[in-house]
Amino acid sequence: KRAQTTILVPGKLPSRALERIEEQFHLVRIDRADTALLTDEMKQSVEGIAAATVIDAAFIDALPKLRIIANFGVGYDSVDAAHAGSRGVMVTNTPDVLTEEVADTALGLLINTVRELPKAEAWLRAGRWRSDGAYPLTRATLRGRSVGIFGLGRIGRAIARRVEAFGLPVSYHNRRPVEGVDYEYHPTLLSLASAVDTLISVAPGGAATHKAVNAEVLAALGPNGVFVNVGRGSTVDEPALIEALRAGTILAAGLDVFADEPNVPEALIACENACLLPHVGSASLHTRQAMADLVVDNLVAWFTRGRALTPVAETAHLVAGR
Ligand code: NDP
Numbered sequence: 001k002r003a004q005t006t007i008l009v010p011g012k013l014p015s016r017a018l019e020r021i022e023e024q025f026h027l028v029r030i031d032r033a034d035t036a037l038l039t040d041e042m043k044q045s046v047e048g049i050a051a052a053t054v055i056d057a058a059f060i061d062a063l064p065k066l067r068i069i070a071n072f073g074v075g076y077d078s079v080d081a082a083h084a085g086s087r088g089v090m091v092t093n094t095p096d097v098l099t100e101e102v103a104d105t106a107l108g109l110l111i112n113t114v115r116e117l118p119k120a121e122a123w124l125r126a127g128r129w130r131s132d133g134a135y136p137l138t139r140a141t142l143r144g145r146s147v148g149i150f151g152l153g154r155i156g157r158a159i160a161r162r163v164e165a166f167g168l169p170v171s172y173h174n175r176r177p178v179e180g181v182d183y184e185y186h187p188t189l190l191s192l193a194s195a196v197d198t199l200i201s202v203a204p205g206g207a208a209t210h211k212a213v214n215a216e217v218l219a220a221l222g223p224n225g226v227f228v229n230v231g232r233g234s235t236v237d238e239p240a241l242i243e244a245l246r247a248g249t250i251l252a253a254g255l256d257v258f259a260d261e262p263n264v265p266e267a268l269i270a271c272e273n274a275c276l277l278p279h280v281g282s283a284s285l286h287t288r289q290a291m292a293d294l295v296v297d298n299l300v301a302w303f304t305r306g307r308a309l310t311p312v313a314e315t316a317h318l319v320a321g322r
Pocket of ligand 1: 151153279281
């Protein structure tokens, strides 16, 4: 046990991760990543952070002995990784172990949005099958659709494989074409949205994708358009999306992520043509446990062997100085 190494956990983390950190290290917890909650002892001792919350530059700077931030989640837009890297602090995330789960969720959300399955179930549960008869035929179908993927990375490719199996053509937009895939590449998101009627976004958050899905992109999708987002809410101009759903600029949307979670705008909840999930993309016991293990395995690898298992791009060049 590296009991002398202090790991700080601000906010919530799965019990599996907390138990394993406690077995291996000296665990310290605070309610949230707020510098006002840091004691002098924490400032002098914390060498690692394990977190699923915002870790900004000020918080990093308040911990002079910090050497690693192990983020719970593959998306790490909540961590100032560039600043961490400039200070020699490793940042890790949890890629791969959640890829298939999130792709499953994306397809489930797509089908629920297009075929209105949650509403059909609500119809049955409300007794309306017996009183009113069959649930109305859905206006939309997956049949004949063409699917564009915004962010053909690990999860995007797992989604694409599933979409192919459904018999639908796939095209995509990234900053660069992916080598070795046959899907049609679009150099801009607008070009992709113009070419398809179903857009699935699984792009990361951050400045480069901020509000990338805007009114123009939604209009390009067209009146039969379906927009599904399992990436980050920040990638969408949410008021523009609400307007597009209200005005019939697009047909429907399925959303697992929102601009200001857990605050989902009332105007969005009021949209009958939106299928809304509370950020459950990876949220099975199985996958959250694998993510928890990868968080702790990164800490252990860093403090024992001086190497992280899954460093993020901004800090991939770092090795432990010990
Ligand atoms: P990857 O890094 O493997 O894939 C990201 C893809 O997005 C890459 O293909 C990348 O291509 C593309 N991309 C990145 N920036 C831009 C940009 N500015 N413009 C266009 N394309 C861009 O990540 P994962 O597939 O593992 O995860 C993707 C995201 O999914 C995560 O960052 C996270 O936000 C989200 N997620 C959501 C979950 C949920 O619960 N809903 C669960 C897990 C992840 P290129 O670099 O060539 O541009």
